[in-house]
Amino acid sequence: MKKKVNIQHDEGVLVLQGNVKEAVLYANELPIQYTWFAETGSTWRYHIARNLPPHTIKENKANQELVRAGIKSTNDFYEIVNYYKQFLGRGEYEFGYYRLHKHHAWINIPKDETYQSFHYYGGCPDIIPTQNNIDEELVNMYAEQIRDGLKPVLVVLHNEGSHIEFILDGHHKFLAYNKLKMEPYAVIITKLGETNMNAAEALELVHRMNCSNPGFIKIIKEQKEYNTDYLRMDPGKTYVEID
Secondary structure, eight states: OOEEHHHHHOSSSSSEESSEEEEEEEEEEEEEEEEEEEESSEEEEEEEOOOOOTSSOOOHHHEEEHHOOOOOOOHHHHHHHHHHHHGBBBBEEEEEEEEEEETEEEEEOOOOSEEEEEEOOOOOOOOSSOOOOOOOOHHHEEEEHHTTTOEEEEEEETTTTTEEEEEOOHHHHHHHHHHHHHOOOEEEEEOOOOOOOOHHHHHHHHHHHHHHOOOHHHHHHTTTTTOOOOOOOOOHHHHEEOO
């Protein structure tokens, strides 16, 4: 299942910019996460993040029940598309229904709204939470429902061709699938096209996110124009489309 959506207004609270190498996620014009790849002998990922402010994506009882129970028809898929597109910024997007490969790694981000910077090996697909306040009882509840045959759905956002994937909804669902060593089901929102920042723009963003780590600044200055197109996502190795 797939559907393209062209948003031509600026009312959406979530804006994603970037390309294969880097991604910047904004909420209400505030940068929430900036992550990018660099080559330091192996592929390394640099990351600045804070928790998504509460209620950025407003909960809706009907939609929450739908993503909990799983997609059973094209109409279910379109209802999810219509709900989440209201939160997206201007641009062209493709929504698709997929089964993620279970090798996605969870990235720990701060549990509060304070920026933190960190770096780690980036040579494998990661999935990045936008909030990190996890309720283990809720994880166990979803795990039990999955054992009973439900296929609850994550909602994931990324740039076209990029392994940098943000969970917009479904953090507990992802951890439940992971606990059972099962492949998660997800609606993946792909931001089509790409945007690029030069080194000066990237350094300004890093400063705005309260990062003064000299290693991060050095990497940006040295590798901003470094070719990392080899990191382009191979969908067949990352997720499988569901008709």
